[in-house]
Amino acid sequence: MFEEFKWLPEQASTVAPEVDMLMLFIVVVTVVITAVVAALTLGFAIAFRRKSESYIPAPWFGNIPLEISWTLIPVGICLVMFSWGVKVYSNIVIPPADAMEIYAVGRQWMWKIQHPEGQREINALHVPIGRPVKVTLTSEDVIHCFSIPAFRIKQDVVPGRYSSLWFQATKAGTYQLFCSEYCGTEHSRMIGKVIVMEEADYQKWLSEGAESGQALQGRKLYTKLQCVTCHTGNAEAKAPNLEGIYRKHIPISHIDGVKIKDGTKVFADDSYIRESILYPNAKVAAGWESIMPTYQGLVTEEELLQVIAYIKSLNQGQTPPRTEETPTPATIQNKSPNKEVN
């Protein structure tokens, strides 16, 4: 029913119809209430207009049943809106476990997107139709907001932390990607396009011009930045083995240099890995000395995402030898690691 009406936004994701249906419900309820209030105001104004200067109306102090109903009925309506809103919101914020992952970094005033397969793009995001996509977001400078109206989703992009949003596109086409959190002079030019493609076109696009996989670039950094010097993955290591740690619960012993109670664990997600690289002292793995130097200022947000992509892909026995100069692409697989949903 919406298609032919052009005053409505494009509906191009799985959540868009849900949001629109909820929107329609609230529109109907509020229009009815507003119409009733307007009709009563005008009706009373006409019916009870002053007919005689000397007439003083009888007082009316209250009416308990009336007051209870105009309190409880709105409470009921609000609860329906709230619950329906929570249901739709859950679908908006909780990504399916099998979502493919894409990474985006915002900066004044552009979007830099990285695909795990190695494709990089600026102010454009190519995605396949019909597959859930999770975008992990961070910012190099100020707060931005990653917003795709045709998908009815948005997520603030905050420096110093990762946030994410997900969607599943349902219609091929090109849609607006806006920065919707004011970010300075050219805020209104921080606009990109989301290009939704058929799966085959997407695969074709992926294979064009990709330098090398994101994890592979991360692996280069892993040796270049000397991570491998300590995180060797063998018995003489001066730092924990990072193989297979992604999305595991890791025991930790110190927070910001303060000893904490035994058995405390931290969930090793993207944010934890990022924090451990930039603030090694923040949460120290149990049984290890806090000897790691900070990498603040030595890696960009994009490089961090590459290192994390590499650590994610790192399976048992895959840590490269310390002497390795040129990594061998063949060993890198970009399959999602076994996920442990918390």
Added chain:
Amino acid sequence: MASVSLESETFKKFADVAGRDNDVNYLNHDHSITSWLFTLDHKRIGLLYLVTITLMFLLGGALAGAIRLELLTPKGDFLTADTYNKAFTAHGIIMLFFFLIPSIPAVLGNFLVPLMIGAKDVAFPRLNLFSYYLYFAGSVIALTALLLGGVDTGWTFYTPFSSTYSNSYVIVMAVGLFVVGFSSILTGLNFIITVHRMRCPGLTWFRLPLFIWGIYATSVVQLLGTPVIAVTLGLLGVERTLGVGIFDPRLGGDPILFQHLFWFYSHPAVYIMILPSLGVASEVIATFSRKNVFGYHIIAFSSIAIAVFGFIVWAHHMFTTGMSPYAAMVFSLLTFSVAIPSGIKVFSWLATMYGGSISFDTPMIYIFGFLGLFTIGGMTGLFLSTLGTDIHLHDTYFIVAHFHYIMVGGAVLGYMAGLHYWWPKITGRLYSEFWGKLSAGITFIGFNFTFFPQFILGYLGMPRRYYEYPDEFQVLNVFSSAGATILAIGYLMPLVYMPYSFFFGEKANSNPYGGSTLEWTNTTSPPSPHNFEKTPVVTEEPYHYHGKEAAVVSH
């Protein structure tokens, strides 16, 4: 400053020429400039605020005009991007902190609180004058920031943009807001103590006019909320000048912390703006319906409820920051709780009109407009309390439209209604009813024309604070800009006929609209310097029309 002294000069000239009341009143008992600038009379201080905030409103309105002109076309052509960003920042800051927050409390509240509770003045007259000069100093500092080159952070000052990245006069502006904040705190404190300690004999809490309940609830919010924004701006200044890491993650800070602190004040600040308007609505509807207010106690308590709930809903401004979904659900539910007392008020006003004897003088026409716009503003709030729809609508023009419906439709129309309602009391003169009603009508139509298209723009996805925008949004933006010119006419008309009536208007008697509260029944128009000939004694609840047919005076 110049305008104030000018006003006093003109008073002197015209008050005598036009033969203003021979009786001594607060306007004519002393014509010297110092008697105005150093007055301790709450009524004169109210007028000082009136002149100053009107100038600020004109400035803020001119900026809005520049914004709407720029948005007429998708490309940036009238202003540069930086100027545009500074224009909307200045528009927001001036309208919120220097016009709306002081509008009803500082102008009408100052004038009316002592009159309505049968007191000679507020509890601390010197503090009251000091509050005015703090406001004045804050305004001067803020205007200095604008003249130096302006601020481009948006009125929300989000970090780390404001603390690290912006190359504009953030610190100067923050100092201005810090100072004006103390004006707000001290005014709130003054009113709270005045209402507690200075009610005349027999005026119990539940005999207070509902306007006083509105101002009282507002004052509590001002007193408790404003220190938080003062501290927040202080922290912002510390980070920006000394590089202490509080909000910028590069310095080890948390940018979201700023938003929590900012909205902890700025959401209640919305209620600072709207609660007094709700009070005005109760007064005007009772007077022009000649009927007691239906559900008096519930309306009084709903003002308090709105003030309290206002403090626990702040994070609904932050649903897209990546906050915990569970926290988002809690804040969504709490936000709905504000809708209930607001709805109760509207229904009670309708019940007040029911069976009344309604006359259509200018203040009532403004209140009809207020009812319509406040209802739409409240209803569209439901789209934003609901999580599923807020994510899409957040930071779009839907938000812009929604808060203008509340803060212009609700707060400004309430203020205009109040100003028209009490104008005969303030000046002793009647303005032209014809021009008054016309301005109310034009304002209502122009307002809807300007802001209703923005709801659709927001739903279509147009982000706010965009200097340029994609072509598909142009039609609705043209509508909006066209409406803004109508709205401007509606605003400018009172600036002509009200000052005109001040000098040349027909003399008003002490109670031209048949009001039932003390300022109408027990004082002259304009009131004498000390308000009451003798201390009034209250023996009944307010809005007691019935059984008093003979007492009603018509103009």
